Structure formats: C-alpha cells, structure tokens
C-alpha cells in the first residue's frame with residue numbers, strides 16, 4: 001500500500017533521513033520506533049508531503065506521490081495525525097472535525113460526523129466548545145477523530161500517547177486496534193516502544209536517520225538488543 | 234449638535250479605516266505579513282472608478298464593481314508575484330518587498346495618470362440631509378459609508394464563521410501545516426484572502442474619495458497607514474478588532490481635529506495607539522498566540 005524507497009531528507013545542511021526504505025501492506029499495523037530525534041516525525045512529514053525528499057521516492061496505492069502537494073495526498077486517502085496533535089485550538093470541536101472532512105463533498109459530512117461522535121461520545125458532548133479548552137486526552141481523541149473524517153485508507157499517527165496518562169494511553173491504543181479491524185491500515189510512530197510493539201504486525205527501528213532493525217512486532221519485543229535500548233532492560 | 238456632527242464624521246471616516254483595516258488584518262492573519270501595498274490598492278480602486286464614471290460615463294455601480302474586479306486581480310497578482318516566492322523568507326525581507334510594491338504602485342500610477350490631482354465625483358452625489366431645523370447636517374455619503382462598513386462586517390463574520398472556505402481560512406491562520414494535512418490548499422486559500430481584502434480596498438477607495446475628493450497617486454498612503462494602525466490598535470489578526478480599531482481611530486481623529494488641534498490630530502491618533510499598546514501589547518481584541526511551523 002505504501003512504499004518508501006531510499007529517501008534522503010535534509011533540513012538545510014542537516015541530513016536528517018539517510019536512505020530510509022520500508023513498506024506498509026494493506027490491513028497491517030506497522031510501527032516505527034526510535035529515540036527522540038531519530039527522525040520518525042521527519043519520515044511521516046515527508047510521506048504526507050510537508051517535507052520533500054532530495055532523492056528516493058514514495059509510492060502510495062501504486063502511485064508515485066513523491067512530489068504531490070500535501071492536500072492532494074490527503075484526497076488519495078492518506079491521513080496524518082501530527083505530533084503534538086495540532087488541532088485548531090481557536091475553532092470549536094465540530095469545526096475541527098469539519099476541517100477533517102475538507103476534501104469530502106459537503107453532502108456526506110453529517111453522516112461522517114455522526115460516526116465519529118458515536119465512536120467518541122466525549123466529542124459529541126463538547127462539540128460547541130472551543131478545542132483549546134479540551135483536556136489533553138480529549139484533544140488527542142479530537143485529533144484522531146478529525147483524521148477519520150476523511151475516511152483514510154492509511155492512517156499515520158505520530159506519538160499519539162505523548163503526554164497522556166497510562167489509562168488514556170490504553171484507550172488510544174485500543175481505538176487504534178479497532179480502527180485497524182474496521183479496515184484502516186495504520187502506520188504508528190511511537191517512543192512508547194513496548195505498547196507499540198504489542199499491537200504491531202511489523203516494526204522498524206529508526207536510529208539517527210536510518211533503519212537499524214526490522215521484524216515482526218513479536219520478534220522485536222523479544223529481541224535483546226531492543227529490550228536494552230528501548231524497553232528499559 | 235457639533236458633538237453629534239463630529240461623531241458622525243468620525244464614524245464615517247472610521248468606517249473607511251475599518252474597511253481597509255479588515256484587509257490588513259485578514260492578510261496578516263493568514264499570511265503573517267504586513268501588506269504595506271494595501272493602501273495603494275485603494276488608490277488604484279479609486280482611479281478605476283474615477284475613469285469609469287467620469288471619463289467613460291458608466292453608472293456609479295458599474296464603476297464600483299469594475300474597481301473591485303481590477304483590485305481583486307491586482308491583489309492576487311501582487312501576492313503571487315511578490316509575496317509567494319518569499320513564503321519561507323525572513324519577515325524583514327517580506328516587509329521590504331511590501332514597501333517596494335507600495336512604491337511601485339504609486340510610481341506606476343504617476344506614469345499612467347500623472348501626479349496632478351483629479352477631482353473625484355462622489356458616487357452618490359453630494360446631497361446633504363438636514364435635521365433639527367438645519368442645525369445638524371449629515372452627508373449622504375457618510376451614511377452610506379457607515380452602512381457599507383456594517384454590511385461588510387456582517388458579511389465577513391458570516392463568511393468566516395459559516396462557510397467552508399471561511400473556516401479553512403481560520404484553520405490556515407492558526408496552523409498552515411495542520412491545515413494542509415486536512416487537505417486544504419493553503420496557497421489557494423491565501424489567494425482568496427488577498428482577493429477579498431483587495432475587493433474591500435476598492436470599496437474603501439471609492440468611499441474615501443467620495444468624501445474627500447482629491448485623488449492622487451499618494452492618496453492611499455496615509456489612509457493605508459492609519460488603517461494599519463487601526464488594525465494593530467484593535468488587535469492584528471482579529472476581524473472585530475479591525476472594525477473597532479478603525480471606528481475608534483476615525484472618531485479620535487475627528488474629535489482631535491475639532492476640539493484640540495487640526496495640526497496635531499494625527500499625533501493624537503498615534504499617541505492613543507502607543508498608550509494602548511503599552512497597556513495591551515496585543516491590541517484591544519488581540520490574542521497572544523505562539524506560532525508553530
């Protein structure tokens with residue numbers, strides 16, 4: 001479904017991503033783990049078109065999207081929940097969700113809203129509230145709900161557990177699994193490697209801009225190397 | 234009665250400032266830049282209307298519409314050619330470019346239309362309404378200007394609050410990266426904002442010159458700076474702020490002229506601005522926000 005082929009990404013002179021290749025197949029949950037600053041967010045931003053690769057290419061649904069504009073990539077069914085949620089704090093909860101459906105014909109928005117509200121009743125309760133007044137957990141729900149409004153085929157999540165209490169982390173991860181069962185392919189970026197590996201079909205470890213290890217979620221969570229580096233022993 | 238008459242003149246002048254300030258503030262909100270050429274777009278709008286009505290004998294409504302069309306195209310072109318290539322440049326480079334565009338427009342107007350002042354014919358004639366046995370006279374253009382300002386404000390509030398494009402504009406103003414991830418075409422949205430701001434500038438130009446009929450290539454410069462001041466005064470980026478800032482500025486200016494000193498009126502305006510910014514650095518309705526890239 002998604003093929004990332006030997007991409008190299010620069011911030012000015014800083015070579016942030018050094019020849020990364022990986023792929024995500026239809027129906028999978030794939031996780032990209034790695035320490036802070038390894039380049040995980042950069043990889044996602046490059047896939048969604050916010051950053052450009054210097055060399056290498058990205059294919060989504062058999063089409064080359066390497067130089068496609070970000071808003072066109074969304075139209076093709078690739079949604080990205082960015083690090084730090086990035087919801088529109090001055091807009092209401094409902095307006096945020098409507099923005100998520102920006103690429104959809106306006107006729108279908110009502111039905112999508114109902115679906116998301118059914119999945120996140122909290123958002124329903126707060127739909128007229130300005131998003132900046134939501135708690136951290138609610139904001140993350142909103143960020144995920146917003147990305148579902150466009151009916152993505154592939155959903156990329158950048159550290160959805162960041163800054164959340166353990167109970168909320170559990171909740172977010174079970175939502176991710178539900179979405180996957182409902183047919184959405186998932187690319188999950190996490191620092192919380194243990195949780196991510198426990199739900200992932202396959203995993204890649206990113207280390208200073210390059211992929212060092214890959215395997216199934218199970219293999220990686222049992223590997224000594226990973227345990228030492230990312231799972232605290 | 235002089236008080237009432239000053240108040241109406243102030244509201245009328247303030248309405249012109251408010252309409253110009255709306256363009257400044259909307260563009261600032263979305264593109265995070267001060268479009269110093271905005272005042273000169275007003276001047277172009279006034280010239281277009283002048284030629285349409287005075288030279289080609291077209292009806293005033295057609296003159297206004299033509300001015301709006303020309304300014305819309307001009308505003309979008311300025312953004313595409315001058316500002317868009319600098320989207321990721323330093324804000325200093327952008328400000329210098331905006332000042333350059335401003336002088337470019339003034340010089341182009343001088344070349345095309347000479348610097349001799351033209352006498353603008355008011356689009357609604359010069360009729361006056363007399364009230365209280367003639368002790369209070371109000372010009373029709375003042376009433377039309379104030380009405381236009383209210384209508385524009387209501388229309389913009391509806392547009393940004395209720396329409397898909399208006400909401401997209403607010404989303405882009407807050408976080409362009411996130412807006413792109415929603416599938417919003419940020420470049421197109423910025424163009425639409427420039428188009429709306431410039432169409433409003435055309436209306437402001439016609440209203441301004443209908444009340445103060447001397448039209449020269451520099452006609453837009455001072456009102457442009459005043460409107461910029463009004464936008465900052467109200468809280469740059471805020472639509473109601475631009476409206477309130479514009480109206481207050483107009484009232485302060487006319488009262489300053491009437492009760493204190495004609496020569497000092499501009500100094501008074503800026504003194505009020507400075508004091509406001511010392512007390513409320515973000516302006517009357519401005520929000521202190523942090524930018525994410």
Ligand SMILES: Nc1ncnc2c1ncn2[C@@H]1O[C@H](COP(=O)(O)OP(=O)(O)O)[C@@H](O)[C@H]1O
Pocket residue numbers: 011014016034035036037038039040041042043
């Ligand atoms: N806007 C930027 N400008 C310059 N360097 C950046 C920028 N964003 C990230 N980097 C650098 O790129 C590297 C990868 O960052 P990032 O992708 O955010 O890592 P991660 O998401 O894995 O924590 C880091 O060394 C970081 O300092």
Ligand SMILES: [Mg+2]
Pocket residue numbers: 037040041042083
């Ligand atoms: Mg990151």
